[in-house]
Amino acid sequence: SSSSSSSSSLPSPSLMTPNEIEEFILSSTAQQPLLDLLSDSAEKCRNHAIKIFMAAARVIRDPGNSLLPKLLPIFVKRAGSHVVEEPSEEIRLMIVQLVNQLISLDDHRVCGPGETTDHHCSTHPFPSTLRLDAFVPQLVSLICRSLDDPYHEIKKAACQTVIFLSRSIQNGALASAAPPSAAVTTTASPSVISKSPFIVMTSPSSAAPYGERLFNSLQANFAHQHYRVRVSVVEALHALITSSNSILSAVQMESLVIPKLKPLATDPSQVVRDSLFTSVANWLVKVYDPNGNDLKERLEGLDSSGSSDTSVGNNNNNNN
Secondary structure, eight states: OHHHHHHHTSOOGGGSOHHHHHHHHHSHHHHHHHHHHTTOSSHHHHHHHHHHHHHHHTTSSSHHHHHHHHHHHHHHHHHOSSSOSOOOHHHHHHHHHHHHHHHOOSOOOOBOTTOOSTTTBOOSOOOOEEEOGGGHHHHHHHHHHHHTOSOHHHHHHHHHHHHHHHHHHHHHHHHTTSOGGGOOOOOOOTTSOOOOOOEEEOOHHHHGGGHHHHHHHHHTTTTOSOHHHHHHHHHHHHHHHHSTTOSSOHHHIIIIIGGGOHHHHTOSOHHHHHHHHHHHHHHHHHOOOTTOOOHHHHHHHHHHHHHTOTTOOOOOOSOO
């Protein structure tokens, strides 16, 4: 067929420079067909399409701004509002992983897949500013649907999305003090991967209205059978609370969060309990209520009730 003929004439990605890969994946002739394949009836086509986007996100400059606006609406639709449209667990997991890749604050490589040579690596820095404000409603929708997913690995990946969203608020507070042009950049030698931290920003007002919804989705997993899921939930909750402008307000902490933490404080897994009490100790230092509500006493009471509970054993079960 003509499509197979044209695809066979394309150079191998391993032989392409980052600029060539970027030009290809962002071209209208390649990108729209790939986007369409994400909703294809054949699972193999959907699988290949999302893997291509995941590979591209590792090598192109500014993948968040380039890909997130096109991909996120499709991913939210595949997650479904009531019924999941994507039947493959593997693809649902890759969807969340790719979103995490696009909004992560981690350093981003400008190299060909698995390469660190002159031919495959770009040596120029690429500071980027990804504003998440416009994407918060869709991100929250995807997070909540993923936290409700029966596959435990998807739940853990969604907890990471919560953490990245929370970090974006922290980073937004830092970035507001200096223009994007002041971002720290590095210029690597040809034999070294060039790196530059992303600046991912969102204003507290854009995420705060979703604090209760995010907490409720996390709280639904407090008793999940896999202790690693419960640990991931605690870590995500910690990120929500300790972001520089907390997505959860002090009032929500008082009335919504603290009263529902007891199952975690008495969790059968010591790993979960340790994770919670480490977080609580951090909240005691960092959480401040400008309205004067005494959160410290409530948090200290929670810490004491859990640490003195001798009825709870050290069962760390072997669930993943």
